[in-house]
Amino acid sequence: MSQHILRTYDDELKEVRSVVVRMGGLAAEQLADSMRALRDQDIDLAEETRAADKALDALEVLAENTVVGVFARRAPVADDLREVVSALKMTTMIERMGDYAKNIARRSISIAEAQGVVLMPHLLDEMATEAHEMIQDVMDAYVQRGAEEAIAVWERDEHLDNMYNAAYRQILARMMETPEHIATLSHYLMIAKNLERIGDQATNVAEQVYYTITGKFLEEARQAKGQG
Amino acid sequence: MNAVVEPLVATESKPKMTIRDVHVHYEDVHAVKGIDLDLYSDKVTALIGPSGCGKSTLLRCLNRMNDTISDCRVQGQIYLDGQDIYASDIDVVQLRARVGMVFQKPNPFPKSIYDNVAYGPRIHGLATDREALDEIVEASLEKAGLWQEVKDRLDHQGTALSGGQQQRLCIARAIAVNPEVILMDEPCSSLDPIATAKVEALIDELSGRYAIVIVTHSMQQAARVSQKTVFFHLGEMIEYGDTTQIFTAPQQEQTRDYITGRIG
Numbered sequence: 001m002s003q004h005i006l007r008t009y010d011d012e013l014k015e016v017r018s019v020v021v022r023m024g025g026l027a028a029e030q031l032a033d034s035m036r037a038l039r040d041q042d043i044d045l046a047e048e049t050r051a052a053d054k055a056l057d058a059l060e061v062l063a064e065n066t067v068v069g070v071f072a073r074r075a076p077v078a079d080d081l082r083e084v085v086s087a088l089k090m091t092t093m094i095e096r097m098g099d100y101a102k103n104i105a106r107r108s109i110s111i112a113e114a115q116g117v118v119l120m121p122h123l124l125d126e127m128a129t130e131a132h133e134m135i136q137d138v139m140d141a142y143v144q145r146g147a148e149e150a151i152a153v154w155e156r157d158e159h160l161d162n163m164y165n166a167a168y169r170q171i172l173a174r175m176m177e178t179p180e181h182i183a184t185l186s187h188y189l190m191i192a193k194n195l196e197r198i199g200d201q202a203t204n205v206a207e208q209v210y211y212t213i214t215g216k217f218l219e220e221a222r223q224a225k226g227q228g
Numbered sequence: 229m230n231a232v233v234e235p236l237v238a239t240e241s242k243p244k245m246t247i248r249d250v251h252v253h254y255e256d257v258h259a260v261k262g263i264d265l266d267l268y269s270d271k272v273t274a275l276i277g278p279s280g281c282g283k284s285t286l287l288r289c290l291n292r293m294n295d296t297i298s299d300c301r302v303q304g305q306i307y308l309d310g311q312d313i314y315a316s317d318i319d320v321v322q323l324r325a326r327v328g329m330v331f332q333k334p335n336p337f338p339k340s341i342y343d344n345v346a347y348g349p350r351i352h353g354l355a356t357d358r359e360a361l362d363e364i365v366e367a368s369l370e371k372a373g374l375w376q377e378v379k380d381r382l383d384h385q386g387t388a389l390s391g392g393q394q395q396r397l398c399i400a401r402a403i404a405v406n407p408e409v410i411l412m413d414e415p416c417s418s419l420d421p422i423a424t425a426k427v428e429a430l431i432d433e434l435s436g437r438y439a440i441v442i443v444t445h446s447m448q449q450a451a452r453v454s455q456k457t458v459f460f461h462l463g464e465m466i467e468y469g470d471t472t473q474i475f476t477a478p479q480q481e482q483t484r485d486y487i488t489g490r491i492g
Contacts, residue, residue: 002490009489075448077475078484215477 001079012070013080016087017142019063023094024139024205026056028132030101031198035128038108038191039120046112049105056098063091082215086208090142093201093208097135100194100201107187118184121174123167127195130160134202142209150209153202154218160199167192230310236266244269244409244439245290245327250304252285252294259285261463262304267409272431272440274450274471277460278486283443286460287411290441291327292320308409325352328402332414334394336386336401341378344386344397345369348405364404372400373430392423399430410434412442416449428453447487451475459483 004010030052037046067088070076076084111118134153141149171189175182210218233246243266252260260282267273267290275283285294292313294300306313313323325348336344345365348354355361365382369375374396378389386397395415402410412431416424431440431453444450450457450471457474459467459482467474467483478484 002485004489006489077447077451077487078478080488081476 009070009074009080012066012074013083016063016066016070016084019059019066020087020090020094021139021143023056023059023063023091023098024135024142026052026059027094027097027101028135028139030056030098031104031128031132031135034101034104034108035125037105038111039125041108041112043109043112046105046108050102053098053102056095060091060095063087079212079215082212086212090205090208093204097198097201100198104191104194107191111184111187114184116181116184118178118181118188121167121170121188121192123163123170124188124192124195127160127163127167127192127199130156130163131195131198131202134160134199138202138205138209141206142212145213147210147213150206150213151218151222153206154210157199157203160196164192164196231307231312233305233307233310236264239268241268241270243267244309246305246307246310247286247290248305248307250286250289250302250306252282252289252303253301254285254297255299259463260289263465265458265465265468267439267441268456269408269439270436271456272435272442272454273456273458274454275441275443275458275460276445276447276450276487277466279445280462281460282463283458283460284413287413287441287443290409290411291324291329293324293329295320322352325405326407327409327411328405328407329411329413330395330398330402330415332417334391334398334418336389336394336397338385338387340383341369341386341389341397342382345400345404348401352405354405368400368404369397371403371434372396373426373433374400390423392419392426395419395423395427396430399427399434403434407438409439409441412440414443414445417445424449447475459486461486 030049033045033049033052036042037049067084070084074080134156138150138153140146141153168189171185171192175185207218210216210221214221233248235243235246245267247263247265247267250260250263251258263286275287277283288294289302289306294302302314308323308326312318337347339347342365345368346361349361349364355364366375369378374393377393378384386394389397399410416427419427428449431442434440442450442453454471457469457471458465459474459478459480461482467478467480469479474483475487478487484490
């Protein structure tokens with residue numbers, strides 16, 4: 001895309017984009033770390049992951065300030081308006097992903113400290129891999145300005161939802177089989193929910209990426225396509 | 229005789245003015261190139277584009293202000309309620325009462341505030357007596373949001389008012405002859421932000437009653453006051469659409485580059 005006559009305007013928009021990308025990277029990393037802490041019962045790593053969430057929170061504040069500054073100074077319109085409005089929404093969504101990862105880390109500590117060994121349902125690993133890929137792919141779509149790639153991420157959410165339903169049934173069955181492990185299994189159930197929610201947020205980010213690029217709302221565009 | 233001109237887009241309301249294949253030449257310069265556009269009574273239409281894009285030239289065609297410029301040739305058709313305004317039997321003075329104009333620089337007559345507003349109704353014979361004229365002057369100043377500020381000094385010189393007040397006086401003067409269309413050529417470019425806000429508030433107030441067409445260099449002003457926006461470039465109409473759509477998701481790259489301040 002051609003540059004603004006005011007170079008400093010381009011610099012500010014680059015800064016906004018850069019914060020979004022950094023946040024996406026951090027959220028993916030936090031998710032990977034929290035799952036590693038869970039698998040390895042690594043309490044130190046879990047604590048580090050929880051602490052790392054502060055960096056994500058700080059970036060969200062930075063994004064807010066940068067976007068407010070762009071609004072105040074530049075009165076953005078058209079592509080620029082969509083860019084900054086979407087960035088503001090995306091950073092909130094990504095920050096929520098970090099919160100879910102933090103919650104997984106916190107629960108991994110409770111699981112590690114619990115009496116007895118309760119194996120992690122294998123579906124959680126698959127869900128985490130899927131959610132992690134969704135974050136990476138939606139951030140790639142954002143950087144590459146790929147509307148079709150954003151749609152592809154959006155469409156994968158159903159798969160993650162199905163995985164969550166399967167995990168839910170699996171964990172519930174184990175709760176009935178081994179009621180003495182209900183406390184630990186409840187943590188696993190909540191972790192499955194957190195992973196499903198991370199996927200939801202990645203889907204929401206995909207909608208914003210699509211809107212940023214095309215100026216159209218993804219849901220409306222899909223409906224129009226369906227009718228056409 | 230009035231022509232039946234099909235609107236460009238089927239809508240519930242009928243266009244007040246229809247512009248069809250309008251070209252304007254100044255000697256060898258082709259300033260406006262084949263414009264088709266509909267203007268509606270319940271809409272403010274903003275004309276935007278870089279200097280020299282033809283927007284003011286087109287605006288001046290709408291009440292034949294270009295007639296006064298020698299070497300200016302206007303081709304095509306412009307209809308006001310289906311009546312060709314370039315037809316030979318058109319009374320141009322009458323046309324300019326129906327299609328009023330407010331200019332970039334406020335230009336009150338060197339007369340009293342009262343006479344500035346009363347001038348038009350007097351020459352068009354709109355008032356039968358002094359009482360009726362008083363009513364028109366008060367109503368016009370009221371509509372222009374100026375009555376409260378000037379009602380105790382109607383005999384003062386119009387030129388002694390502040391810039392913003394002078395511009396609203398000019399709007400009152402345009403309103404006084406019951407126009408159907410009001411053309412505004414950068415009406416706020418010489419005003420400070422407060423006076424600008426007052427004129428914009430006035431445009432909002434008037435927008436349901438008159439077809440308003442405003443030429444502005446301020447993107448934010450176009451976004452604030454209009455419901456329809458037209459982007460011109462090098463004499464051509466590049467894009468026409470709902471103002472919200474133009475300023476959030478313009479369809480043409482040239483529009484995007486212009487309104488976002490990019491090098492085209």
